[in-house]
Amino acid sequence: MRLFQSSTTSVGLLVLILIFVLLIALIVVFSQQILINLAGVDVQANIVAYVVAIAFPLILLGLIVFQIVRLIRERAAGRSGSRLKTRLILFFVLIALLSSIPQALLSVNFINSAINFWLEARLGDALRGGLSISLEYYRGAVENLRSFNQSSLMPFVLQDLDRNPERLWKNVRTVNSEVQFIQIFTEDGSEVLFRGDQEGRLRNLARFDELTGDLPKEDREDVSLLRNASVYEVRGRQYTVVVGRLMPEDFDNKARRLTESLEIFNQLNRYKRLFRLVLIFFYFFFSFPIFLLSILVSFLLTEEIIRPIVNLEEATRRVAEGDFSFRILHRSADELSHLVGSFNRMVSELSHSREKLRQSEKISAWQEIAQRLAHEIKNPLTPIKLSAQRILKKYTAGPQTERGEFQKVLEASISAIVREVDNLNDLLVEFREFARLPMPRLQSIALRELVEDVAEMYTNLSANVTIDSSHISEDSLIRGDPNQIKQVFANLLRNAIQAMPKGGEISVRSGDVNKENRRYCRIWIKDSGEGIPEEIRTRVFEPYFTSKREGTGLGLAIVERIIFDHDGNIWFETQEGVGTTFIIDLPLGLRDEF
Amino acid sequence: MRRSKAKGFIPIFAFLLLLTPVLSPAQEARLEASLRGQRVYGSIEYTGSQSQEVLASLWDGLKAEITFQVRLYRQNRGFFSFIGDRLLIERRVSQIAYFDFYENRYKIQRDGEPFGGYSAEAEFLESFFSVASVELGEIEPSDAQNHYLLGRVRMMPVKIIAPLNIITLFSSGTAFITPWIETKLKARGEEQ
Numbered sequence: 001m002r003l004f005q006s007s008t009t010s011v012g013l014l015v016l017i018l019i020f021v022l023l024i025a026l027i028v029v030f031s032q033q034i035l036i037n038l039a040g041v042d043v044q045a046n047i048v049a050y051v052v053a054i055a056f057p058l059i060l061l062g063l064i065v066f067q068i069v070r071l072i073r074e075r076a077a078g079r080s081g082s083r084l085k086t087r088l089i090l091f092f093v094l095i096a097l098l099s100s101i102p103q104a105l106l107s108v109n110f111i112n113s114a115i116n117f118w119l120e121a122r123l124g125d126a127l128r129g130g131l132s133i134s135l136e137y138y139r140g141a142v143e144n145l146r147s148f149n150q151s152s153l154m155p156f157v158l159q160d161l162d163r164n165p166e167r168l169w170k171n172v173r174t175v176n177s178e179v180q181f182i183q184i185f186t187e188d189g190s191e192v193l194f195r196g197d198q199e200g201r202l203r204n205l206a207r208f209d210e211l212t213g214d215l216p217k218e219d220r221e222d223v224s225l226l227r228n229a230s231v232y233e234v235r236g237r238q239y240t241v242v243v244g245r246l247m248p249e250d251f252d253n254k255a256r257r258l259t260e261s262l263e264i265f266n267q268l269n270r271y272k273r274l275f276r277l278v279l280i281f282f283y284f285f286f287s288f289p290i291f292l293l294s295i296l297v298s299f300l301l302t303e304e305i306i307r308p309i310v311n312l313e314e315a316t317r318r319v320a321e322g323d324f325s326f327r328i329l330h331r332s333a334d335e336l337s338h339l340v341g342s343f344n345r346m347v348s349e350l351s352h353s354r355e356k357l358r359q360s361e362k363i364s365a366w367q368e369i370a371q372r373l374a375h376e377i378k379n380p381l382t383p384i385k386l387s388a389q390r391i392l393k394k395y396t397a398g399p400q401t402e403r404g405e406f407q408k409v410l411e412a413s414i415s416a417i418v419r420e421v422d423n424l425n426d427l428l429v430e431f432r433e434f435a436r437l438p439m440p441r442l443q444s445i446a447l448r449e450l451v452e453d454v455a456e457m458y459t460n461l462s463a464n465v466t467i468d469s470s471h472i473s474e475d476s477l478i479r480g481d482p483n484q485i486k487q488v489f490a491n492l493l494r495n496a497i498q499a500m501p502k503g504g505e506i507s508v509r510s511g512d513v514n515k516e517n518r519r520y521c522r523i524w525i526k527d528s529g530e531g532i533p534e535e536i537r538t539r540v541f542e543p544y545f546t547s548k549r550e551g552t553g554l555g556l557a558i559v560e561r562i563i564f565d566h567d568g569n570i571w572f573e574t575q576e577g578v579g580t581t582f583i584i585d586l587p588l589g590l591r592d593e594f
Numbered sequence: 595m596r597r598s599k600a601k602g603f604i605p606i607f608a609f610l611l612l613l614t615p616v617l618s619p620a621q622e623a624r625l626e627a628s629l630r631g632q633r634v635y636g637s638i639e640y641t642g643s644q645s646q647e648v649l650a651s652l653w654d655g656l657k658a659e660i661t662f663q664v665r666l667y668r669q670n671r672g673f674f675s676f677i678g679d680r681l682l683i684e685r686r687v688s689q690i691a692y693f694d695f696y697e698n699r700y701k702i703q704r705d706g707e708p709f710g711g712y713s714a715e716a717e718f719l720e721s722f723f724s725v726a727s728v729e730l731g732e733i734e735p736s737d738a739q740n741h742y743l744l745g746r747v748r749m750m751p752v753k754i755i756a757p758l759n760i761i762t763l764f765s766s767g768t769a770f771i772t773p774w775i776e777t778k779l780k781a782r783g784e785e786q
Contacts, residue, residue: 131655131695138696216711217697255696262655267754270656271761271768278761 020297024290053285060292067299080317081310085302092298100291104284111279119269127262134255138226141178141245142214145228148176149243158184158234158241161193169195172243183242185211192239200225200244211240217247224252308336312343324351369543377427380420387413427552440481440565444589447521448472450482451508454489464503467493471509477589478521484562485586491555492525492582498548499529499580512588520568520585531576540572623772625664625745627779632732634779636664636685639724640747642770647751648722649715652693652700659753660722662687664745666730666779671740682733682741687725690753691718723749733779741779747772 071089074082148154153175160168161184172179172195181196189208194201199220205211215227227244268275311328318326324347328340391413394406448469455467478485496506507526512519532540539545541560546553563570567587574580622641627634640660648658663686667679690703699711700718704725712718733741749770754762762768 135695259655259695263657264755264758266654266656267752267758270654270752271754271758274761274764275758278764281764 020293023293057289057292060289060296063296064292064299067296071299080313081306084309085306088302088305089295089298092302093295096291096294096298100287104287107283108280111283112276115268115272115276115279119265119272124265124269127258127265130258131262134258138247138255141226141247142228144176144178145226145243145245146214148179149228149230149241154230154241155232155234158232158239161234161239165193165195168193176243178245179243180245181243183244185240185242187238187240197246199223199246200227202227202242208240211242215242215244217252219252222249222253223247308340312340315343315347319347319350324354365543373427377424380423384417384420387416440484440562442479442481442566444477444479444591445482445485446474447476447478447510447523448474450485451489454486454493455506455508457490458493458497462497462503465497465500465506466504467506467508469508471507472523473510476510476521477591478523478586479589480566480568480586481562484565488559488562488584489525491559495555496525496527496529496580499527504528504579513585515585519588521588523584523586524581525584526579526581528579531578531580532572532574533576537574541570623745623747623775625743625775625777627743627777628727629733629735629738629779632735634666634730634733634741634743635727636666636730636743636745636777637724637726637728638662638664638745638747640749640772641723642747642749642772644749644751644770645719645723648691648719651752652691655693655695657690657692657753658722659688659690659750661689661748662725662728662745663747664728664730664743666733667742667744668733669740669742679742683731685728685730687728689722689725691722738779743777743779744774745777746774 071082071086075086157168157171157175160171169182172182179196181198181200182193183191183200183202184193185191185205185208189205202211211229212231213229215229218225218227224247225244226247227242229240229242232239232241308328315326315328326347327344390409394409451469451472455469459465459467493506500506505528508523509526510521510523513522514520533547536545536547541556542553543557544553545557560570563584563586569585570582572580572582624639624641626637628637629635640662651658663684665684666682668682669675669679670677688705689709692701692703693699694701694711697711699713700715700722701711702709702718702722710721712721730743750762750768751770752768754768
């Protein structure tokens with residue numbers, strides 16, 4: 001029993017969907033990286049990104065073109081399921097487009113809205129306002145230190161430098177509570193006083209001479225420091241006084257974030273139109289492969305969907321051709337599986353019924369043969385019996401009978417007995433041949449050569465009949481058992497000659513034909529005899545049916561049997577008074593095998 | 595003279611054609627080479643006319659970026675000249691400029707590190723548009739005539755952060771790239 005796998009079912013589909021999701025995830029995950037790489041300055045360094053960005057959609061496009069070409073070829077070859085497959089793919093593509101187009105429009109709209117929202121004028125004003133406040137605060141702090149350090153109070157405060165440094169620090173804090181540390185150096189850069197937060201202490205002064213006015217802001221990990229330096233003379237000696245303060249914790253980071261935000265905002269604002277176009281371009285750039293991927297998946301999915309239907313169609317065709325051993329395997333438990341199950345049961349029941357029918361036909365055929373055989377054997381028995389009785393009667397008559405008369409009767413009777421026994425023998429030989437036709441040993445045969453061999457035998461038998469096989473191509477090959485095919489032509493040519501008692505022409509020609517996706521050699525054997533009467537046309541291939549006095553009625557039955565055994569077909573066309581043409585289809589032979 | 599300049603690939607060209615980028619207008623640069631002992635140095639300066647554009651963008655709170663690219667080649671003479679000249683070394687120096695509103699100064703970062711602060715515009719522009727004495731390795735002074743330098747500059751008046759910088763592929767106004775400029779390395783006797 002041949003089994004046909006109907007579908008890989010849910011596992012195949014699951015794998016397909018998994019690959020689809022995986023590829024989309026890859027696109028989504030790496031799209032940003034690809035974008036960044038594409039934006040890189042160096043083309044060669046980003047060659048991989050370029051290749052991926054170009055090659056991936058091209059590969060997908062190539063695969064789709066390949067699938068389309070394959071589909072076109074399948075349609076051209078008339079392969080079953082190709083039309084349904086085309087319709088399903090078009091349907092899938094349409095569905096993909098129907099979902100993609102509104103999605104694309106929505107996305108473009110969303111991109112526009114988002115850009116407009118991000119770049120709203122109020123946001124820019126707020127950022128600029130924030131920076132302005134921050135700057136104001138910063139400059140206020142710088143100004144405060146500068147004005148304090150350069151104020152007329154400082155010389156008085158510094159009077160306590162030698163006498164009471166603690167009072168000096170206390171007075172500084174009383175006058176300006178924002179000053180958080182003070183550091184005083186002598187002319188040669190030696191520190192004479194430091195009071196306040198140790199964070200603000202200047203160490204390792206490389207360029208002491210530059211220590212004047214507003215000092216550059218010093219940024220540390222989590223704190224930034226502002227300082228101002230002024231030179232004072234106290235009791236004849238010059239001192240450099242540095243006052244300073246710590247900016248609020250994280251001020252520097254916050255200020256940096258603010259300027260960065262303003263920078264991004266200004267960038268976006270400056271290239272707003274271009275950026276919008278680029279975003280839309282890249283939206284389509286990354287959506288397009290996904291769309292292509294959907295189409296590719298639809299091809300594979302369609303294959304999965306139509307496979308059971310195609311298998312069912314193939315199985316139906318095979319059953320119609322008489323192959324009842326065909327079964328379809330279907331593992332899933334869907335409606336299609338029920339259909340396949342019903343089909344398999346139907347074929348099984350059909351096979352059983354056909355087997356029963358064949359058995360009963362065989363029995364009735366044998367019954368008919370037995371009746372015919374009995375009839376045929378019984379016919380010669382009467383003359384045999386009569387001949388024997390005549391011999392016995394003449395013999396028992398004895399002396400009264402003249403010797404010459406007895407001899408005459410004896411000779412005639414023995415001849416009759418021998419003839420009838422020969423007839424019986426012929427009948428039994430043909431019957432055995434018909435009943436025990438061996439399985440054909442198939443090989444490729446040159447048709448013209450075989451027909452000419454057989455024709456040569458029969459041309460000699462009848463001088464008035466000519467056999468023309470010149471219309472058979474010399475390249476014409478058939479697949480069959482040479483002995484059995486010879487017997488076919490011998491029987492047909494003999495019948496044709498017998499149908500033309502006054503002579504005539506038998507023409508044999510051949511040609512190639514296509515039947516149900518298979519190539520055959522068609523052979524026409526045409527005679528110019530009387531034709532077959534209408535009333536016996538349906539019985540021509542029946543065993544033991546003959547219209548001839550000396551025929552056994554097995555010739556055409558043997559021909560039909562041999563042709564069927566060769567997977568071929570035979571029929572005839574006839575017209576009374578014009579002639580008969582027997583037409584045979586036999587499988588084509590293989591050139592390599594010949 | 596054959597040179598091993600950056601060679602494109604067909605897919606890249608196809609991609610660039612697909613994107614239909616507008617080529618940047620040609621800008622000028624000045625390249626000088628010097629040999630001190632065995633060491634080769636290159637100085638390169640951008641002479642384009644975008645200084646006001648750069649200043650305007652800095653005042654808007656934006657950053658400007660300039661990348662100097664200098665290569666040292668050795669000429670292949672004789673039979674093997676068809677394979678092109680040999681690239682010995684390539685150096686890139688990238689400078690980012692911004693205006694520090696708190697300190698009221700222009701600042702430059704070179705290769706990610708703070709490089710300098712400038713109150714005067716002229717001083718800042720001179721420092722930003724040029725890079726001096728980029729070390730390019732050592733050669734035999736007697737073989738100097740067989741060496742030459744190639745240099746080019748890529749200047750962005752507005753440094754666009756990734757991935758926004760993708761727009762540089764679509765617009766010529768965002769970046770200016772000079773053609774490759776060649777300067778021969780003079781032998782010791784030829785130096786003035």
